[in-house]
Amino acid sequence: MDKARRTFLKIAGASVVAGMAAPAVMKLTATPALASSEGHAAPAAHAPVGGGHAEETPTVMRLGMVIDTRKLNAKEGLIDEAIAACIAAHNIPQFPDKKSEIKWIWKAPFENVFTDHSVRLGSKKITDNDFPVLCNHCDEPPCCKACPTQATFKVEATGIVAMDFHRCIGCRFCMAACPYGARSFNWQDPRPYVKSYNPDFPTRMKGVVEKCNFCGERLALGQEPACVEACKGTGAITFGDLNDPKSEIRAVLDKDFTIQRRPTTGTNPSVFYIV
Amino acid sequence: MYNKGTIIPGLIIFIAFVTFPVWFNGLTTAGDLPKPELPPGGEKECVMPADYMRANHMQLLNEWRDNVLRDGNREILEIGGKKYPKGLQMACMQCHSVKEKFCDSCHTYAAVTPYCWDCHLTPKDAKSKEATH
Numbered sequence: 001m002d003k004a005r006r007t008f009l010k011i012a013g014a015s016v017v018a019g020m021a022a023p024a025v026m027k028l029t030a031t032p033a034l035a036s037s038e039g040h041a042a043p044a045a046h047a048p049v050g051g052g053h054a055e056e057t058p059t060v061m062r063l064g065m066v067i068d069t070r071k072l073n074a075k076e077g078l079i080d081e082a083i084a085a086c087i088a089a090h091n092i093p094q095f096p097d098k099k100s101e102i103k104w105i106w107k108a109p110f111e112n113v114f115t116d117h118s119v120r121l122g123s124k125k126i127t128d129n130d131f132p133v134l135c136n137h138c139d140e141p142p143c144c145k146a147c148p149t150q151a152t153f154k155v156e157a158t159g160i161v162a163m164d165f166h167r168c169i170g171c172r173f174c175m176a177a178c179p180y181g182a183r184s185f186n187w188q189d190p191r192p193y194v195k196s197y198n199p200d201f202p203t204r205m206k207g208v209v210e211k212c213n214f215c216g217e218r219l220a221l222g223q224e225p226a227c228v229e230a231c232k233g234t235g236a237i238t239f240g241d242l243n244d245p246k247s248e249i250r251a252v253l254d255k256d257f258t259i260q261r262r263p264t265t266g267t268n269p270s271v272f273y274i275v
Numbered sequence: 276m277y278n279k280g281t282i283i284p285g286l287i288i289f290i291a292f293v294t295f296p297v298w299f300n301g302l303t304t305a306g307d308l309p310k311p312e313l314p315p316g317g318e319k320e321c322v323m324p325a326d327y328m329r330a331n332h333m334q335l336l337n338e339w340r341d342n343v344l345r346d347g348n349r350e351i352l353e354i355g356g357k358k359y360p361k362g363l364q365m366a367c368m369q370c371h372s373v374k375e376k377f378c379d380s381c382h383t384y385a386a387v388t389p390y391c392w393d394c395h396l397t398p399k400d401a402k403s404k405e406a407t408h
Contacts, residue, residue, distance in 0.1 A: 155345075164340075199396060203396065237320065
């Protein structure tokens with residue numbers, strides 16, 4: 001009897017050890033480095049182990065923007081011109097009270113735009129100037145994850161974080177999710193507050209959220225975004241494909257030190273700033 | 276029959292009341308079939324045959340919406356030499372320029388209230404606040 005119990009415990013112990021070790025062994029043998037160690041596929045052993053760290057070659061477009069605030073602020077009123085162009089192109093209402101403000105592209109002081117950066121003993125160009133802000137068209141947009149109806153979504157072909165106003169139910173989850181405050185809610189019918197209508201673009205209705213769409217409708221016609229067009233010739237805003245190494249925007253990014261808004265959130269914005 | 280004097284007028288009133296929609300529509304113009312106005316610009320050809328449009332324009336508009344906004348398919352349709360970018364404002368209302376005389380005529384008859392124009396501008400809306408530059 002005693003002897004039988006001893007054998008039973010031995011077998012049980014061995015089974016537990018084997019059971020715990022098996023998944024680990026399976027995992028090890030499944031990695032490409034070990035799988036190819038049979039000898040005939042030597043080059044494969046150099047493939048990145050523990051994938052995900054290696055940057056894959058992007059195949060689709062990712063539209064982005066570099067805003068050179070030095071050039072933008074060099075010309076008096078240029079920011080306002082860009083903002084006005086956007087307002088006119090998208091029938092954006094101008095509410096008198098700040099609480100209901102609708103913002104696609106707007107200006108804000110440095111400390112509000114770059115909250116990760118200290119402004120202590122900052123230079124005059126930081127304290128005296130306003131900086132343009134708009135939707136960052138993030139690579140990992142938190143607003144799209146928050147949207148319960150997929151009214152806001154990422155257009156895979158262009159990288160634009162777009163909105164389908166038809167689907168928006170006005171829950172404002174996206175506004176809570178956006179770390180940049182780039183979304184505005186229509187608390188009231190915007191139409192009476194639209195100064196002039198662009199007949200080729202709709203207005204919005206009470207109860208929907210809206211934001212910058214990187215001028216998807218203008219891009220489709222081969223035009224530049226309205227704000228980029230307003231700054232034409234100054235080089236203040238460069239727009240283009242971040243995934244194309246030969247694009248103008250990449251040349252600008254290569255040349256100068258650029259910063260993004262709140263990089264620590266991990267959203268990976270498509271809008272870069274030269275300060 | 277007891278209470279003949281009350282029952283018979285009562286029945287007459289009841290029947291008149293129940294058949295109200297029938298004779299009201301017959302006597303007035305409320306029941307006449309709507310006659311939507313053809314494009315004032317004289318365009319004869321739509322993006323689809325008229326029969327199809329009459330029955331399915333709402334599905335077509337939804338398809339266009341998804342094409343344009345979701346799939347990035349903003350293909351421009353060409354009908355009779357005229358170009359129509361997909362969209363209610365950009366295609367439909369270029370020809371059917373008076374919403375009140377075209378869209379509304381059937382929608383009112385069928386008692387449907389589509390919310391297209393909560394956001395989309397009719398040419399009349401757009402004209403009311405024209406850009407001054």
